[in-house]
Amino acid sequence: MCGIVGLFLKDRALEPRLGALLSDMLVTMTDRGPDSAGIAVYGAPRPGRARITVQSSAPDTDFPALAEALARFDAEVAAKSTHAVISLDAPRLAEVRAAAEAVGAIRVMSAGEAVEIFKEVGLPAQVVDRFGIRAMAGSHGVGHTRMATESAVTTLGAHPFSTGPDQCLVHNGSLSNHNNLRREMLREGVRFETENDSEVAAAYLTARMAAGRSLGEALDDALTGLDGFYTFVVGAKSGFGVLRDPIACKPAVLAETDQWVAFGSEYRALAGLPGIETARVWEPEPATVYFWER
Amino acid sequence: MDRTPRTHPRKSASFDDYTLSEIRRAAATGIYDIRGGGAKRAVPHFDDLLFLGASVSRYPLEGYRERCATDVVLGDRFASKPIHLKIPITIAGMSFGSLSGQAKEALGRGASAAGTSTTTGDGGMTEEERGHSDLLVYQYLPSRYGMNPRDLRRADAIEIVIGQGAKPGGGGMLLGQKISPRVAGMRDLPEGIDQRSACRHPDWTGPDDLEIKIGELREITDWRTPIYVKVGGSRPYYDVALAVKSGADVVVLDGMQGGTAATQEVFIEHVGLPTLACIRPAVQALQDLGMHRKVQLVVSGGIRNGADVAKALALGADAVSIGTAALVALGDNDPRWADDYADLGTVPGAYDDWHEGRDPAGITTQDPALAARLDPAAAGRRLANYLKVMTLEAQTIARACGKSRLSNLEPEDLCALTLEAAAMARVPLAGTDWIPGRGGF
Amino acid sequence: MPVFDLAEQPLRALNAALHASGGDNGRFEVLNPRGAHSVAVGVEHPCEIEVMGPVGYYCGGMNEAGEITVRGSAGPGLAENMMGGRVVVEGDASQYAGATGHGGLLVIRGSAASRCGISLKGLDIVVGGSIGHMSAFMAQSGRMVVLGDAGEALGDSIYEARIYVRGTVKSLGTDCIEKPMRDEHRAEVADLLEAAGIAADPADFRRYGSARKLYHFDVDHADAY
Numbered sequence: 001m002c003g004i005v006g007l008f009l010k011d012r013a014l015e016p017r018l019g020a021l022l023s024d025m026l027v028t029m030t031d032r033g034p035d036s037a038g039i040a041v042y043g044a045p046r047p048g049r050a051r052i053t054v055q056s057s058a059p060d061t062d063f064p065a066l067a068e069a070l071a072r073f074d075a076e077v078a079a080k081s082t083h084a085v086i087s088l089d090a091p092r093l094a095e096v097r098a099a100a101e102a103v104g105a106i107r108v109m110s111a112g113e114a115v116e117i118f119k120e121v122g123l124p125a126q127v128v129d130r131f132g133i134r135a136m137a138g139s140h141g142v143g144h145t146r147m148a149t150e151s152a153v154t155t156l157g158a159h160p161f162s163t164g165p166d167q168c169l170v171h172n173g174s175l176s177n178h179n180n181l182r183r184e185m186l187r188e189g190v191r192f193e194t195e196n197d198s199e200v201a202a203a204y205l206t207a208r209m210a211a212g213r214s215l216g217e218a219l220d221d222a223l224t225g226l227d228g229f230y231t232f233v234v235g236a237k238s239g240f241g242v243l244r245d246p247i248a249c250k251p252a253v254l255a256e257t258d259q260w261v262a263f264g265s266e267y268r269a270l271a272g273l274p275g276i277e278t279a280r281v282w283e284p285e286p287a288t289v290y291f292w293e294r
Numbered sequence: 295m296d297r298t299p300r301t302h303p304r305k306s307a308s309f310d311d312y313t314l315s316e317i318r319r320a321a322a323t324g325i326y327d328i329r330g331g332g333a334k335r336a337v338p339h340f341d342d343l344l345f346l347g348a349s350v351s352r353y354p355l356e357g358y359r360e361r362c363a364t365d366v367v368l369g370d371r372f373a374s375k376p377i378h379l380k381i382p383i384t385i386a387g388m389s390f391g392s393l394s395g396q397a398k399e400a401l402g403r404g405a406s407a408a409g410t411s412t413t414t415g416d417g418g419m420t421e422e423e424r425g426h427s428d429l430l431v432y433q434y435l436p437s438r439y440g441m442n443p444r445d446l447r448r449a450d451a452i453e454i455v456i457g458q459g460a461k462p463g464g465g466g467m468l469l470g471q472k473i474s475p476r477v478a479g480m481r482d483l484p485e486g487i488d489q490r491s492a493c494r495h496p497d498w499t500g501p502d503d504l505e506i507k508i509g510e511l512r513e514i515t516d517w518r519t520p521i522y523v524k525v526g527g528s529r530p531y532y533d534v535a536l537a538v539k540s541g542a543d544v545v546v547l548d549g550m551q552g553g554t555a556a557t558q559e560v561f562i563e564h565v566g567l568p569t570l571a572c573i574r575p576a577v578q579a580l581q582d583l584g585m586h587r588k589v590q591l592v593v594s595g596g597i598r599n600g601a602d603v604a605k606a607l608a609l610g611a612d613a614v615s616i617g618t619a620a621l622v623a624l625g626d627n628d629p630r631w632a633d634d635y636a637d638l639g640t641v642p643g644a645y646d647d648w649h650e651g652r653d654p655a656g657i658t659t660q661d662p663a664l665a666a667r668l669d670p671a672a673a674g675r676r677l678a679n680y681l682k683v684m685t686l687e688a689q690t691i692a693r694a695c696g697k698s699r700l701s702n703l704e705p706e707d708l709c710a711l712t713l714e715a716a717a718m719a720r721v722p723l724a725g726t727d728w729i730p731g732r733g734g735f
Numbered sequence: 736m737p738v739f740d741l742a743e744q745p746l747r748a749l750n751a752a753l754h755a756s757g758g759d760n761g762r763f764e765v766l767n768p769r770g771a772h773s774v775a776v777g778v779e780h781p782c783e784i785e786v787m788g789p790v791g792y793y794c795g796g797m798n799e800a801g802e803i804t805v806r807g808s809a810g811p812g813l814a815e816n817m818m819g820g821r822v823v824v825e826g827d828a829s830q831y832a833g834a835t836g837h838g839g840l841l842v843i844r845g846s847a848a849s850r851c852g853i854s855l856k857g858l859d860i861v862v863g864g865s866i867g868h869m870s871a872f873m874a875q876s877g878r879m880v881v882l883g884d885a886g887e888a889l890g891d892s893i894y895e896a897r898i899y900v901r902g903t904v905k906s907l908g909t910d911c912i913e914k915p916m917r918d919e920h921r922a923e924v925a926d927l928l929e930a931a932g933i934a935a936d937p938a939d940f941r942r943y944g945s946a947r948k949l950y951h952f953d954v955d956h957a958d959a960y
Contacts, residue, residue, distance in 0.1 A: 177702035184587075187584055
């Protein structure tokens with residue numbers, strides 16, 4: 001009921017093409033998820049700077065107000081359709097985030113040094129165009145096309161979900177213990193934006209990492225903490241990881257060349273990548289954590 | 295001949311045949327009716343809940359290859375030796391005295407074969423049950439009959455009993471017929487007299503004292519042994535919260551359908567909360583304290599099959615406990631003894647005069663000839679079979695809901711057939727998203 | 736002699752050491768108890784324990800073989816469910832002293848508060864002073880000797896325990912009656928006084944015990960239930 005894609009570039013010469021490659025991958029997954037789409041792109045961190053991606057359903061009024069509200073922080077606001085990317089001094093991330101969230105109907109999509117997240121209701125091709133994803137450069141990224149199951153078709157319900165700095169998660173599947181987990185995490189002070197099971201998975205990984213576990217270890221923990229059927233692709237500042245549940249019913253294909261590692265829900269998503277003809281292509285094993293980083 | 299139409303004989307709904315017989319019995323004897331078992335009246339129960347199986351939005355697990363784990367750990371909050379159960383179904387406390395030695399042995403054999411624990415009762419620990427129980431919970435009761443540090447140290451867990459679902463606020467009762475020389479010796483009582491058990495503990499009252507009492511028991515057992523607190527269902531939110539604050543490792547919560555060896559009929563039928571109504575307030579208390587799944591909740595009272603087990607777990611329990619159902623598995627109220635039941639003025643399925651010690655099935659008796667009717671090995675085998683069937687049934691449901699562990703069942707997997715059950719279990723009425731009374735209880 | 740200063744060491748260290756003492760007839764001294772709970776509980780092996788000050792709840796609880804002396808007063812549940820050995824308190828004891836005790840000797844040189852000897856199951860209790868209300872409630876077996884007075888409802892619902900009181904009894908509980916003192920009873924009191932190290936004349940005591948009217952239900956005693 002969803003399509004997910006991921007691309008991690010080993011060859012820096014490909015970085016200017018990341019947005020274009022990832023967009024093509026995403027659009028091939030339209031059949032699996034026509035309700036909404038989203039993408040997370042990890043660009044080159046700039047020393048001392050952080051970025052926040054925000055979304056508003058009233059961008060015409062909210063974003064000028066945002067620029068004004070953030071002027072005193074020496075932050076730049078670049079609007080892209082319903083989203084805007086705020087560039088700011090890294091040490092002021094928390095204050096800027098709070099100031100941004102106080103403006104109109106603005107919601108934070110992601111925050112960190114490298115990640116920008118864009119997601120919206122509609123067909124993947126429309127979403128890609130609306131945010132100019134094809135023109136974006138970066139080291140790695142993940143994308144998601146959604147066919148909603150038990151939660152609403154809304155911008156906030158779209159993937160990727162980001163619950164920690166430079167973290168994001170896309171999910172294909174259906175969890176079966178997310179209500180209990182959400183209740184536990186709510187009591188521990190975790191904030192949730194949606195009723196989506198995938199947001200619970202993202203928050204679970206963030207909570208494990210906040211408890212001192214590495215991303216790989218947090219994914220190991222997920223094998224016992226999360227129940228149901230899932231394939232996750234998770235992004236972090238330095239790379240991305242893939243995890244399938246122990247039953248491994250939801251589709252997943254990995255491919256690797258000297259230049260890149262790619263993930264797709266189906267081979268179709270990978271078919272257009274340069275050098276795919278000679279790539280090593282395999283299905284990830286159940287209950288096995290895969291992780292690539294630079 | 296008078297052809298006036300006659301009024302059809304009409305009996306009162308208020309004064310039905312049972313009520314009339316009770317009035318006559320009371321008038322003839324001058325004593326209230328005493329019996330065993332739990333509430334017999336119809337109350338909202340697990341039957342009023344249904345599971346929502348997986349379909350397109352959720353995926354089910356296959357039956358064999360895809361495991362659905364059933365094990366549970368009880369008592370890992372403070373105890374250095376928590377109890378590991380293979381199945382989340384335990385055997386509730388039932389005393390030697392109310393039950394024969396053979397019956398206690400059979401409970402131990404059956405529970406051990408199924409990988410779970412059994413529990414002593416008001417009257418102390420017998421060699422039959424200790425010897426045949428891999429995991430034995432030693433009850434610490436107001437009467438302190440048979441209580442001693444030697445058995446305390448060889449118990450796998452200690453259960454401080456504050457109340458029972460059949461009679462929250464009441465003490466025990468064992469009539470003289472069942473006080474055999476052995477029972478009398480274990481309880482430091484003269485033979486053959488009516489034995490009353492206190493309703494309050496002799497050396498503490500309330501949660502502030504309880505915390506100190508739990509501290510003493512931990513010191514005596516060098517902090518090894520898990521300490522449970524058992525309460526009858528009456529004010530579960532507060533009782534569970536106070537048990538947690540007092541330092542319990544596990545809370546055992548017994549609803550009004552839970553059985554007893556003997557107490558007043560009026561007590562059994564008119565005091566306490568139905569099991570279904572107990573669970574959510576108890577879980578709420580644990581959640582409000584951030585202790586859900588950290589202090590385990592064991593629910594009992596009217597658990598009969600794997601569906602009941604799964605429903606109790608989905609509502610938030612960590613395990614369940616059975617008493618009456620276990621006795622039936624051993625052979626209680628079996629139709630094969632129909633003639634004997636008729637001699638006692640009753641029928642199989644209705645026999646509840648357990649306090650009289652004349653049980654045809656040889657379970658709730660101290661009469662050696664009757665007790666010899668129960669073969670502990672065969673009865674234990676039946677109990678083990680029954681426990682395994684309940685577990686398989688619960689797994690069947692959990693797999694259909696896409697769970698790889700029984701404990702991953704959630705309230706959201708349930709709907710209710712009646713308004714009452716929807717309100718008590720805090721799950722939506724079937725086909726709606728309406729939970730009556732949501733926002734308070 | 737091991738000394739445990741509870742101002743410096745945790746209670747756990749004391750009880751763990753007592754449990755580990757393994758029948759070596761050791762002697763232990765406990766300093767600064769300051770009302771601490773569960774001092775010297777579950778003592779399984781013979782040893783002597785001297786507690787230098789007042790203790791809180793359940794001192795000597797479930798004692799099996801210890802010879803425990805408290806040089807001070809004791810809180811609630813002193814020597815509860817005691818099985819054997821001896822517990823001596825030089826001061827007063829709070830409520831529930833000797834509750835459900837099965838065996839051994841409990842000596843309270845001062846007075847005991849309410850419910851002394853509640854649910855007694857074989858323990859002997861000697862009290863130098865008085866005892867409070869509801870003492871020996873449901874007492875099953877064992878003996879109590881009280882040099883002072885007894886409070887309200889002495890021996891309510893009593894079974895086979897025997898109570899000897901030298902002073903006044905404010906009231907007797909249900910089914911508890913005064914019974915004649917015979918030579919065997921005076922001898923019993925003399926033995927208990929000697930064991931407790933308390934001097935008194937056994938002839939000054941009166942005996943109380945069960946009327947045994949509650950042993951079987953009788954509708955005409957229903958007002959007693």
